[in-house]
Amino acid sequence: MRTTLFYIPTELSLGSAFLPLFGWGAFFFVWLFLGTTAFVLTSRQKGCQEAINLLLLPLAISGAVIVWGLPALDDGHGIPVRGYGTMLIAAAAAGTWLSIIRGRKVGIDADSIIALGLEVFLAGIIGARIFFVIEYHEQFFSPDKNLIQSFLAIINIPAGGLVVFGALPTASLAAWLFARRRNIPITQLADCIAPGLLIGLSLGRLGCFLNGCCYGGPCELPWAMQFPAGSPPWFDQVSRGLIPGPGIDGSTVPTLPIHPTQLYAALDAAILAVLAVAFTPFARRNGEVFALVVTLHPISRILLEEIRIDEPPALGTPLSISQLMSVVILGCAMVFWWWISTQPQQAARDNV
Secondary structure, three states: OOOEEEEEOOEEEEOOEEEEOOOOOHHHHHHHHHHHHHHHHHHHHHOHHHHHHHHHHHHHHHHHHHHHHHHHHOOOOOEEEEHHHHHHHHHHHHHHHHHHHHHHOOOOOHHHHHHHHHHHHHHHHHHHHHHHHHHOHHHOOOOOOOHHHHHHHHHOHHHOOOOHHHHHHHHHHHHHHHHHHHOOOHHHHHHHHHHHHHHHHHHHHHHHHHHOOOOEOEOOOOOOEOOOOOOHHHHHHHHOOOOOOOOOOOOOOOOOOEOOHHHHHHHHHHHHHHHHHHHHHHOOOOOHHHHHHHHHHHHHHHHHHOOEOOOOEOOOOOOEHHHHHHHHHHHHHHHHHHHHHOOOOOOOOOOO
8 A cells, every 4th residue: 555656845945046837837838838849740741620629628637736736735744646646647648558459450540549538538537436425424524614615625635535436427427428529429439449448447456556545354364464554444344343543652553454446456356358359359249348347347336335335235234335236237238238239240250
């Protein structure tokens, strides 16, 4: 576990003066120069309207992050680079890279995949965060927090706190809208990005491991792991009376050995990604690769939840909220398989 990897300074010392880096500082002007250059070059190659379609949203978001987002994260030591947030960025990059490779095989250009990846990633993060805030609302709207503190806690995504299934509705909507705008069959697009989503999920689970969330129950297997004081499983075990809290002298003990369920989930997603890629040449209809993913992943998630203890039973059932969502997704997957079976087979496999 390593919640914070390092800190980025917010200003540089220039003798007796200080140069701000973020906000309206040096990085804003670097962003302005690079953004203008990229817009001009893209306009010359593809036209002004295409440059606006490709670059307006990414530039607006990155500019807002530099001016307002990053300064809000300064905790007095600088801007913390969280292990969780770093792995999310790595997940987005790796998933997009794989999707670009697969997209080329069916004539979907890299620019479209990058634009799609950004929209789906942002929409998925928003949905996953909303789901997490709803499920653990007491962490964000406690009596000791005012509205501003609650808002800052909600947007502090790099510190951790996403529910994967919460990303499905918003990410799916973003992908569908994108496919309509670009006139790409949504089932073909889903097949293209499905393995990349799993690669992203695998790396994201490594972020969970660095953050200490999504933890498992006590374990006596050789690969069981202990987490340090202050981690989510440590607080959980202290509250359950399984380990003592801080001593009079401030000394603490680590957690009891537990299942590294984050690593199990990372390995599971990586294996499913390989299976999705291997299944691609055998699929005879658009959508079959995606259907395979949304069939197998909920099953593995139901099983993994049996050894995770961070989510209590929900809605009066013995199942966690993630298990209940998995059951719903499985039902949708069966309907999707049926619909795919009614579509004509492809004479020659032209899918990814």
